[in-house]
Amino acid sequence: TLDNRVWSVDALYDTGAMSKYATLTSISESPVVEGLLYTGSDDGLVHVSEDGGQNWRRSALPKVPARSFINDVEASNHDSNSVFVVVDAHKFGDYYPYIFMSNDRGRSWKSISGDLPDDTIVWVIKQDHIDENLLFIGTEYGIYFSPNKGVNWIKLNTGVPTIAFRDIELHQRDHDLVGATFGRGFYVLDDYSSLRDINGVINEKANALFAVRDAWWYVPNEPMQAKGMPSQGTTSFVAENPPFGAVFTYYLNDIPETSKEVRQKSEKTLREKNASIPFPGWENLQLELSEDDPKVLLLVSDENNNPVRWIKGASKKGLHRVNWDLKLAAPNPITLTQPAFKPPWVGDAEGPLAAPGTYKVELFIAHNGTLQTQGEPQEFMVKAVSNTTPGADFKAIAEFQGETRELSRQISSAGRKLGEAANRIRFMKAALLETPKATEKLFKDLNDLNQQLAELRMRLYGDPARQRMNEATSPSIQSRVGQVIYGHWATRQNPTETQKRNIEIARDEFDTFKGDLSIYFNDLEAYEAA
Structure with missing residues (x-):
């Protein structure tokens, strides 16, 4: 055990979960070169075969405790010489995130743990099939991605529990990420393609709108006049579908500050210095009361540049998503009152579907009477699902x-x-x-x-x-x-x-x-x- 003691045979418990060593735990064939195989085993060893398994050579990992567990081996999707390995040594009390990459078929290795927290066990690693620098890992505490091949790691937080993700897969056709947890089901990140450009956007320190995946045009089914499964009870669980329509992903680096926020930031600096805080003046306080917070808006236009719909978005710094339901604005008069109770079969007012075709979306920030465009417009298609009545125009x-x-x-x-x-x-x-x-x-x-x-x-x-x-x-x-x-x-x-x-x-x-x-x-x- 960890304290170098040898215990009685009667103290053995749950030996079925223990490593017997020399057991293969992962295997990966290079998508680039046929017959180039990599294996990992429960004794901390990696082996390489360049002839379809006829001959094998052992590859030594640097600074890894002996008899560690190789959780995953992944051959690169891009380079025939590159391979990734994640190692688990927690059974020795070592929770360090061991992640390695080799660019010479396992003859030498370098750590790509980057700035991951030191106590983060890593279970699986995947490389994007388009951007070789974009990596994903499933860890004991969630999912991370790296836009620069392991130099930096960013945790995916929104909608994801802090729990072990034992496996992840990347759907190459739809660019989706699917994560399998230890006891909390599956989670899907729809269309992660914006992460391929996030590194450049962050480096430029600019607000940006990412490419938009084409949207399918159909009428969503709502049984019993309500979304979901309203007649089945709580025992019949079905996860939500992806948002209907076109999904817009944008990054905000800079948001205009209100006069009040500028004043409070200045006062915070003075307060930290134990300095006196001057009275801002009645005119400035009146200005604060009349000033609106900045708003993020996205404008959808058709192929003739005719405005179709304004979409409201979140206005905080960071990465955000919002969807357009492919409908025109509702014809109902605007009301600012909200009912105390709304039955599940009573939805929000809606307009009709816009026609299939080519559209574009632009990102704007509205503040103090100005409307400023952010980043470049993105074009996308709205495509009809081919299951309608013949002759439908x-x-x-x-x-x-x-x-x-x-x-x-x-x-x-x-x-x-x-x-x-x-x-x-x-x-x-x-x-x-x-x-x-x-x-x-x-x-x-x-x-x-x-x-x-x-x-x-x-x-x-x-x-x-x-x-x-x-x-x-x-x-x-x-x-x-x-x-x-x-x-x-x-x-x-x-x-x-x-x-x-x-x-x-x-x-x-x-x-x-x-x-x-x-x-x-x-x-x-x-x-x-x-």
């Missing part, structure tokens, strides 16, 4: 849904104006009761305005009396558009003739409605001025 579908969205937006705006008018009438009714000089005509005119408002609401939304009793009623302007949204936006099929006719009727009726609404507001304002 995606461009025509998107145009029809876009027209429906715009009509819905205008109807929602008109509805909000009706709500504002109702609120004004409510206050005027209360004011009349507090006005002794109010004439009979004022009461009558206000009642007429209230009746006209009810008629306008009925034209826009339908008969409320019949709706309350679940009685059939003539379609309203809003219901015609709403039926098309409900029946067509969740599909990738051409609109039916009924759907097209509904939008045509709704548009004609709404054009007349807008004129009547304008006349009504003129009458309302004239009454208020009386």
Whole structure:
């Protein structure tokens, strides 16, 4: 044992987990040269064969405790002479992260542990198939990557538990990293390709937007009108899918500081020196109150440079991701209130899908009324999954849904104006009761305005009396558009003739409605001025 004692045979326990030595623990064939083999064993030895296993030579690792455990051997994806080895000596009380690289087929080795913490056992190592300098390791405490072949190591923290990752694999087609933990399941980092450029971006100390993987265009399935598996209970576990749509990865090195942050940083320096902190002045404090925090925005545009959608992003220093759900902005009026409870089947307001095609995204920082672009725009494709009805015209579908969205937006705006008018009438009714000089005509005119408002609401939304009793009623302007949204936006099929006719009727009726609404507001304002 570690204290150089020999114990009784009766003290042996769990001997099945002990090394018997001379047992191979890993093997790797070079992807570059056929028959170039490397093996590692549980006695700390590495052997090399250059003739498909006919002959072997022993390779000595420097400064590794005797009879250590070779956790992994990986031949380089790029260089026929390069190979990587990770060693585990924790059974001797040594938790140092032994990672080595050889550039001469194991004849000599150098450590690439870099700046890893000293007590980090390493279980597995992988090399990217495109960038030879990009390495990944699974350790006792998580996953690390190195953009410079082991000089520096960076831990992947977000969404990853601090637990042993015993194996990792790199998916070459999709550029995904898959990690297998010791008892906590599998974790997937989707599209790690941005890490190939992270070293240059960090060295340049610049904000940057990375290349975007092409996005698949389809309608995600939501059973029982809710995401996930709402009817299966907690015992039926399924992990979340990757975010739907296009995923944008960006790096922030420099974020504008607010006046308050600049002041607090200066005061911190003075405080550390035990110096007095001067009063900043009322004008500066007022400026701090009126100043907004900087915001990170990403603008998606189509192939004709027409803006499609603003996407909000995190505004802290570091590496971030945000996704665009391939949809246009929702037509609903903006509301800043949040309900105390939202049922799982009630989602956020959404617009229709944008058409497949070529898009680009740009990174911006908005601060103090300025909008400054960051880094270079990135182009990407939105590609339709080929499982739709034959003859579906995606461009025509998107145009029809876009027209429906715009009509819905205008109807929602008109509805909000009706709500504002109702609120004004409510206050005027209360004011009349507090006005002794109010004439009979004022009461009558206000009642007429209230009746006209009810008629306008009925034209826009339908008969409320019949709706309350679940009685059939003539379609309203809003219901015609709403039926098309409900029946067509969740599909990738051409609109039916009924759907097209509904939008045509709704548009004609709404054009007349807008004129009547304008006349009504003129009458309302004239009454208020009386």
